[in-house]
Amino acid sequence: MAKEKKVESITSMDEDFAKWYTDVVKKAELIDYSGVKGCMVIRPYGYAIWENIQKDMDRRFKETGHENVYMPLLIPESLLNKEKNHVEGFAPEVAWVTIGGSEKLSERLAIRPTSEVLFCEHYAKVINSYRDLPKLYNQWCSVMRWEKTTRPFLRSSEFLWQEGHTMHETAEDAKEETMRMLKVYEDFYKETLAIPAITGKKTEKEKFAGAISTYTIEPMMHNGVALQGGTSHYFGNGFAKAFGIQFTDRDNKLQNPHQTSWGVSTRMIGAIIMVHGDDNGLVLPPKIAPIQVVIVPIAAHKGGVLEKAHEIEAALKAKGIRVKVDESDNSPGWKFAEYEMKGVPVRLEIGPKDIEKEQCVLVRRDNREKVFTPLADLESTVESTLEAVHDGLYQKALDNLKEKTHTALTYEQFLEISENKGGFIKAMWCGDSACEDKIKDETGGVKSRCIPFEEEILADTCVCCGKPAKHMVYWGKQY
Amino acid sequence: MAKEKKVESITSMDEDFAKWYTDVVKKAELIDYSGVKGCMVIRPYGYAIWENIQKDMDRRFKETGHENVYMPLLIPESLLNKEKNHVEGFAPEVAWVTIGGSEKLSERLAIRPTSEVLFCEHYAKVINSYRDLPKLYNQWCSVMRWEKTTRPFLRSSEFLWQEGHTMHETAEDAKEETMRMLKVYEDFYKETLAIPAITGKKTEKEKFAGAISTYTIEPMMHNGVALQGGTSHYFGNGFAKAFGIQFTDRDNKLQNPHQTSWGVSTRMIGAIIMVHGDDNGLVLPPKIAPIQVVIVPIAAHKGGVLEKAHEIEAALKAKGIRVKVDESDNSPGWKFAEYEMKGVPVRLEIGPKDIEKEQCVLVRRDNREKVFTPLADLESTVESTLEAVHDGLYQKALDNLKEKTHTALTYEQFLEISENKGGFIKAMWCGDSACEDKIKDETGGVKSRCIPFEEEILADTCVCCGKPAKHMVYWGKQY
Numbered sequence: 001m002a003k004e005k006k007v008e009s010i011t012s013m014d015e016d017f018a019k020w021y022t023d024v025v026k027k028a029e030l031i032d033y034s035g036v037k038g039c040m041v042i043r044p045y046g047y048a049i050w051e052n053i054q055k056d057m058d059r060r061f062k063e064t065g066h067e068n069v070y071m072p073l074l075i076p077e078s079l080l081n082k083e084k085n086h087v088e089g090f091a092p093e094v095a096w097v098t099i100g101g102s103e104k105l106s107e108r109l110a111i112r113p114t115s116e117v118l119f120c121e122h123y124a125k126v127i128n129s130y131r132d133l134p135k136l137y138n139q140w141c142s143v144m145r146w147e148k149t150t151r152p153f154l155r156s157s158e159f160l161w162q163e164g165h166t167m168h169e170t171a172e173d174a175k176e177e178t179m180r181m182l183k184v185y186e187d188f189y190k191e192t193l194a195i196p197a198i199t200g201k202k203t204e205k206e207k208f209a210g211a212i213s214t215y216t217i218e219p220m221m222h223n224g225v226a227l228q229g230g231t232s233h234y235f236g237n238g239f240a241k242a243f244g245i246q247f248t249d250r251d252n253k254l255q256n257p258h259q260t261s262w263g264v265s266t267r268m269i270g271a272i273i274m275v276h277g278d279d280n281g282l283v284l285p286p287k288i289a290p291i292q293v294v295i296v297p298i299a300a301h302k303g304g305v306l307e308k309a310h311e312i313e314a315a316l317k318a319k320g321i322r323v324k325v326d327e328s329d330n331s332p333g334w335k336f337a338e339y340e341m342k343g344v345p346v347r348l349e350i351g352p353k354d355i356e357k358e359q360c361v362l363v364r365r366d367n368r369e370k371v372f373t374p375l376a377d378l379e380s381t382v383e384s385t386l387e388a389v390h391d392g393l394y395q396k397a398l399d400n401l402k403e404k405t406h407t408a409l410t411y412e413q414f415l416e417i418s419e420n421k422g423g424f425i426k427a428m429w430c431g432d433s434a435c436e437d438k439i440k441d442e443t444g445g446v447k448s449r450c451i452p453f454e455e456e457i458l459a460d461t462c463v464c465c466g467k468p469a470k471h472m473v474y475w476g477k478q479y
Numbered sequence: 480m481a482k483e484k485k486v487e488s489i490t491s492m493d494e495d496f497a498k499w500y501t502d503v504v505k506k507a508e509l510i511d512y513s514g515v516k517g518c519m520v521i522r523p524y525g526y527a528i529w530e531n532i533q534k535d536m537d538r539r540f541k542e543t544g545h546e547n548v549y550m551p552l553l554i555p556e557s558l559l560n561k562e563k564n565h566v567e568g569f570a571p572e573v574a575w576v577t578i579g580g581s582e583k584l585s586e587r588l589a590i591r592p593t594s595e596v597l598f599c600e601h602y603a604k605v606i607n608s609y610r611d612l613p614k615l616y617n618q619w620c621s622v623m624r625w626e627k628t629t630r631p632f633l634r635s636s637e638f639l640w641q642e643g644h645t646m647h648e649t650a651e652d653a654k655e656e657t658m659r660m661l662k663v664y665e666d667f668y669k670e671t672l673a674i675p676a677i678t679g680k681k682t683e684k685e686k687f688a689g690a691i692s693t694y695t696i697e698p699m700m701h702n703g704v705a706l707q708g709g710t711s712h713y714f715g716n717g718f719a720k721a722f723g724i725q726f727t728d729r730d731n732k733l734q735n736p737h738q739t740s741w742g743v744s745t746r747m748i749g750a751i752i753m754v755h756g757d758d759n760g761l762v763l764p765p766k767i768a769p770i771q772v773v774i775v776p777i778a779a780h781k782g783g784v785l786e787k788a789h790e791i792e793a794a795l796k797a798k799g800i801r802v803k804v805d806e807s808d809n810s811p812g813w814k815f816a817e818y819e820m821k822g823v824p825v826r827l828e829i830g831p832k833d834i835e836k837e838q839c840v841l842v843r844r845d846n847r848e849k850v851f852t853p854l855a856d857l858e859s860t861v862e863s864t865l866e867a868v869h870d871g872l873y874q875k876a877l878d879n880l881k882e883k884t885h886t887a888l889t890y891e892q893f894l895e896i897s898e899n900k901g902g903f904i905k906a907m908w909c910g911d912s913a914c915e916d917k918i919k920d921e922t923g924g925v926k927s928r929c930i931p932f933e934e935e936i937l938a939d940t941c942v943c944c945g946k947p948a949k950h951m952v953y954w955g956k957q958y
Contacts, residue, residue, distance in 0.1 A: 032601055035558055036588060039551035041601050044616065047547050068526050072518035073552075073590070073621055073637050074574075079514055095553075096578040097590065100636075101571055101625040109515060111552070111576065111590070122511055122520050137523065142552055142620075146580040157579075158552050 010341075012279050017223045022152065024273055028282045028342050031152045038150035038157030042266070045342065048290035049269055050160065054140065056192050056287065057162065057264070060184050066136040066164060071118040073141075074109040079117050083242045086116060089209020093145040095157075111144040116210065116235075116261060119165035120243035123257075129248050130169050133257060134177070138164040153270035154227070154479045161265035167257040169249065171236065174258035178234040181262040182215045185230040193268065194285040194393040195219045195275050196401050197229060198424070198474055200450030205433040208261075212236045218449045218474070219397075221274035224404040224423035226449050226476040229271055232262035270479065275397050276366075282343030283365055285393055286386040293323040293382060294339045298332055298351030308355050312348065312378060319379050321386070340365060345389045346382060366392050405474075407458060414463050414475075418443040424476045428469035430462035439464055439475065449474040489820075491758050496702045503752055504631045507761045507821050517629035517636030521745070524821065527769035528748055529639060533619060535671050535766065536641065536743070539663050545615040545643060550597040552620075553588040558596050562721045565595060568688020572624040574636075590623040595689065595714075595740060598644035599722035602736075608727050609648050612736060613656070617643040632749035633706070633958045640744035646736040648728065650715065653737035657713040660741040661694045664709040672747065673764040673872040674698045674754050675880050676708055677903070677953050679929030684912040687740075691715045697928045697953070698876075700753035703883040703902035705928050705955040708750055711741035749958065754876050755845075761822030762844055764872055765865040772802040772861060773818045777811055777830030787834050791827065791857060798858050800865070819844060824868045825861060845871050884953075886937060893942050893954075897922040903955045907948035909941035918943055918954065928953040 010023035025031055030046030042050065058068070074097060081087050090113045097109040112118065123135060140162045150156050164181060168174040182199060189195045197219035207214035211233035218226045237256035240246075249255045276283040286292050293316055297309045309325045316323040326335050332349070339347055349361040354372075362373040362381065366389050373381050404423030408414035417425050429435060429448070436448055455472040462469050489502035504510055509525030521529065537547070553576060560566050569592045576588040591597065602614060619641050629635050643660060647653040661678060668674045676698035686693035690712035697705045719725075719735035728734045755762040765771050772795055776788045788804045795802040805814050811828070818826055828840040833851075841852040841860065845868050852860050883902030887893035896904050908914060908927070915927055934951035941948050 032604060034551045034597065035555045035600060036551055036553045039553055041551065041597075042549040043605075044546035044548055047549055050549075051547065067523035068530065069523055070521040070526055070529075070621075070639060072513045072515055072520065073623065074515045074518055076514045093580055095576050095580075095588075097574050098577045099575040099587075101573070101627075108578075109574075118513065118520075121514060125511060126522075142549075144552065148580075160549060 010279070010281065013222065013277070020277075020279075021274060024277055024281050024341075025152045030269065030282075036157070038147050038155075040152050040156055040158075042160070045290060046269065049272070049284070049288055050266060052288040052290065053192075053268060054162075057188055058140075060188060061138050061162075061164070064136075064180060064184060066138045066166075069137045069139055070141070071112070071115045071122070071139055073112060075112055075115075075117060077108045077110065079121060080110050082117060082120075083210050083239050086210030086239075090114065090145075093147065095144050095146050112141075113143055113145045114261075114263075115139065115141075115143075115163055116165065116239060117243075119261075120239050120245060120259075123167055123240075124243050124245045127167060127245055127247050127257060130250055133167060133169045133247060134173060135167040136164075136177075137166065138162055151270075151479075153266050153273070156266075159265050159267070161263050163263040164261060166260045167240070167245070168259070169247075169255075169257065171258045174236075174260050175234055178213075178215060178232045178260045178262070181260070182217065182230075182232040185217050185232070185262075185264060189217060189219060189229060190394065192285065192287045193272060194287075194390050194397065195229075195271060196394060196398040198401075198450065198452060200452040200474065202231075202450055203433070203436060203448045203473070205436050206448060208233045210235065210239065212238070216450050218476075219271050219275060220401045220404060220424060220476075221271070221479070222277070222400060223274070224421075224476070226424065226478045227267065227271050227274070228478060229268065230262070230264040233260060235259040235261070276393050277343070280337075281341035283393065284343035284345060286345045286390050289343065289345050290322065291324045291339075291342070291344045292321050292386060293346045293348060294335075294344045295323065295325045295348045295350065296332055296335045296339075297325065297327060298349055298354075300327060302352045304355055305350065305352060309350055312350070312360070312375070315379055316382060319383060321379075321382060346385055348382075364389055364392075366396070408463055409459055411463055414439070415443065418446050422477065424449065424474050426456065426458060426472060426474060427463035428457075428459045428461060429471050429473040430465055430467040431470035432462075432465065432467070435462055435464035445477050446475050447478060449476050449478070489758070489760065492701065492756070499756075499758075500753060501631065503756055503760050503820075509748065509761075510631045515636070517626050517634075519631055519635055519637075521639070524769060525748065528751070528763070528767055529745060531767040531769065532671075532747060533641075536667055537619075539667060540617050540641075540643070543615075543659060543663060545617045545645075548616045548618050549620070550591070550594045550601070550618055552591060554591055554594075554596060556587045556589065558600060559589050561596060561599075562689050562718050565689030565718075569593065569624075572626065574623050574625050591620075592622055592624045593740075593742075594618065594620075594622075594642055595644065595718060596722075598740075599718050599724060602646055602719075603722050603724045606646060606724055606726050606736060609729055612646060612648045612726060613652060614646040615643075615656075616645065617641055630749075630958075632745050632752070635745075638744050638746070640742050642742040643740060645739045646719070646724070647738070648726075648734075648736065650737045653715075653739050654713055657692075657694060657711045657739045657741070660739070661696065661709075661711040664696050664711070664741075664743060668696060668698060668708060669873065671764065671766045672751060672754075673766075673869050673876065674708075674750060675873060675877040677880075677929065677931060679931040679953065681710075681929055682912070682915060682927045682952070684915050685927060687712045689714065689718065691717070695929050697955075698750050698754060699880045699883060699903060699955075700750070700958070701756070701879060702753070703900075703955070705903065705957045706746065706750050706753070707957060708747065709741070709743035712739060714738040714740065755872050756822070759816075760820035762872065763822035763824060765824045765869050768822065768824050769801065770803045770818075770821070770823045771800050771865060772825045772827060773814075773823045774802065774804045774827045774829065775811055775814045775818075776804065776806060777828055777833075779806060781831045783834055784829065784831060788829055791829070791839070791854070794858055795861060798862065800858075800861060825864055827861075843868055843871075845875070887942055888938055890942055893918070894922065897925050901956065903928065903953050905935065905937060905951060905953060906942035907936075907938045907940060908950050908952040909944055909946040910949035911941075911944065911946070914941055914943035924956050925954050926957060928955050928957070
């Protein structure tokens with residue numbers, strides 16, 4: 001028998017969550033580091049997850065009337081400078097091209113950190129009449145933000161994302177779009193990634209550079225820390241004015257259109273890892289798992305085992321299930337560990353005795369439940385098991401979110417929760433960013449996550465300064 | 480009735496092919512120019528064509544065992560310099576990042592012009608044993624080559640492409656892969672784009688920087704000029720040696736793996752335009768047309784017309800056909816011209832009289848043939864018409880290729896054909912690049928396209944120098 005790759009164990013989550021995360025990312029073969037700091041290689045298994053995410057999301061975007069485009073990678077410095085708040089937000093983290101071919105460029109070119117200004121430059125040329133509106137464009141691409149400290153998927157200098165940029169006749173239309181796309185994200189997180197999240201509006205301090213308002217979806221990781229999972233911005237017509245985008249309205253008057261943008265990125269893969277993963281590695285939600293079912297033949301050399309494995313494979317494939325038979329000469333034990341590390345939702349084990357009994361062993365990745373299953377109705381059992389895994393993952397994550405969400409009525413409570421429990425803190429806020437600054441400083445990084453759409457009135461005064469409260473806010477540390 | 484957009488006519492192909500091309504690209508709304516020279520905006524209609532190309536090609540790659548990955552955008556200068564021939568080929572056209580955030584970088588970073596070195600850096604880490612081979616990776620991304628003169632799709636500083644990079648145990652395996660992928664391209668051009676082409680091996684002078692041999696697919700544009708439509712390279716183990724990629728073979732000895740790369744780009748959209756287009760604009764092969772059938776209601780305000788149009792739309796959609804009803808208030812005449820410009824393969828016109836007679840008018844874009852068609856079996860008529868359009872386009876392009884391919888037995892004939900007829904020239908060659916240089920200089924740019932896999936022996940001596948001939952070569956000007 002061939003020399004077997006050793007199955008190395010990974011750091012336990014409870015011992016060192018950060019190390020556990022990087023162990024999983026490496027051992028599940030999602031990424032490799034590259035020679036440029038903060039730029040990662042997304043390996044086949046990691047990229048296949050991204051492709052499944054893209055396919056599902058792209059369908060949702062097209063169903064809501066959006067079209068894909070491709071904008072240039074480079075932005076002339078003068079173009080980036082056109083909207084003041086925007087450039088101030090991004091300038092510190094831009095990578096600049098200064099030489100093209102062998103010549104020094106007369107103007108520096110930014111590698112896009114985001115593409116608002118490119119979309120605006122184009123929209124100025126193609127929007128003339130209300131008949132040209134709405135423009136509902138999206139692009140899938142990579143962007144670059146020069147980060148000092150980086151972590152795979154969570155914060156990298158280059159990452160993959162989608163950025164939607166839309167233009168509308170009225171402020172109302174644009175606001176509706178902003179909320180529509182936040183809802184698309186929320187549905188996607190729940191239905192496809194099995195991830196619950198809180199949603200709401202960002203405070204002034206936390207909103208996107210140049211936006212009037214930013215809405216956010218914030219799932220909670222297993223350790224209680226938030227990840228900003230996606231944002232949707234309403235811009236009003238500020239960019240449109242700065243870029244001279246005008247249209248003739250229904251009354252034949254010139255107007256500036258109203259704008260939105262919204263985006264999610266490969267960070268989502270970080271969320272999948274940290275919401276669902278466990279000490280045996282990745283746990284993938286079935287909808288985006290590159291392999292949904294792995295079949296492990298036991299005593300594969302014995303007559304009929306491999307044939308039966310491939311028979312089952314064909315039957316599952318016919319149902320549209322992504323399935324793989326591992327017929328390598330590694331031991332069954334090695335294979336069990338390997339596909340657990342890779343988070344494959346369902347494992348089937350089949351050996352000569354199983355075939356005699358017309359059954360196989362079915363093991364769920366999420367709860368490691370192991371059952372003997374008749375081969376007779378295996379396809380429907382597998383289908384319902386995949387659904388059960390999805391539902392189980394969602395419920396477990398929801399329980400975690402609820403368990404680690406606390407209410408603070410006093411500042412002492414707030415500090416105590418932040419110090420000893422972590423997670424999300426619900427607390428009242430006066431609306432002043434000075435309180436956000438104070439909380440952040442005194443808790444080692446707790447920030448306002450969002451003002452939820454349905455606020456509870458927990459108290460009349462701000463948890464920090466005691467002045468009259470304006471909003472209930474979710475607070476928490478973030479990646 | 481609303482004010483109608485004016486249908487502007489375009490330059491005729493015969494009058495000015497270059498201007499005709501840019502007219503089509505603009506008027507069919509495929510691209511827009513951006514503020515960075517040679518970087519284009521790919522608009523929704525152009526990008527939808529690219530998405531259809533990607534979907535079809537990606538399926539072919541996966542069916543032949545390839546996996547997608549994502550490599551970083553940036554390449555450190557020292558990494559790019561590792562393979563000497565390679566860097567010499569690309570250095571003159573690299574865009575360099577020299578500033579990240581607000582700091583000058585200690586080492587310049589190239590925006591990838593191609594990613595061989597990045598794949599090699601990664602492969603060095605993940606290839607250890609013959610069990611790790613082959614590695615069959617592909618990536619879809621944008622690349623940057625700082626071009627002096629640019630034209631949309633044909634030659635742009637930034638373009639979208641796919642680049643396959645594979646590693647194999649033996650030279651034979653790698654050579655087989657090189658040919659396999661050239662065949663995938665050839666099939667794709669024929670079956671999906673309805674484009675015939677010649678295929679063969681590039682001469683030493685024309686091969687890829689760093690490759691041992693380069694194979695190419697070269698379709699002919701309507702005006703007789705070639706477009707290098709896709710290339711597949713065999714590298715031997717030169718890069719593997721330079722990058723220290725080693726594996727333990729079946730005899731437990733250390734070896735360097737053998738490598739290939741292969742790519743096609745958004746240039747293909749240029750080929751589609753220039754092979755199939757006519758004086759009314761774009762003519763799209765049905766398989767990649769974003770809209771395969773447009774339905775134009777005539778006297779749409781009259782009872783039943785719009786309903787019938789949508790009924791037909793639903794029936795065609797159910798057959799998997801991409802169909803659109805244009806119910807805007809533009810005139811039918813405007814719509815006819817608009818969708819001809821956009822190259823929609825089939826147009827259906829339906830008015831009150833047609834409904835009475837249970838028929839509609841079906842117009843093919845390629846030959847503008849117009850027939851009354853019973854509504855009863857419209858779906859199957861449309862399906863067979865789309866196939867007929869594909870076949871018609873292919874045959875027309877093949878006729879053009881044949882008609883504009885000439886044989887030259889003497890140098891005088893060669894110059895005369897090149898001067899007066901253009902197209903491809905079949906002629907014998909001694910194997911010396913000095914003859915290629917001479918021909919290029921004296922014909923204003925005719926180059927060897929390729930040595931075909933099946934050479935005809937037209938003569939015993941080189942058409943240029945008269946020395947003994949080694950090969951038959953296809954010659955021609957190129958985009």
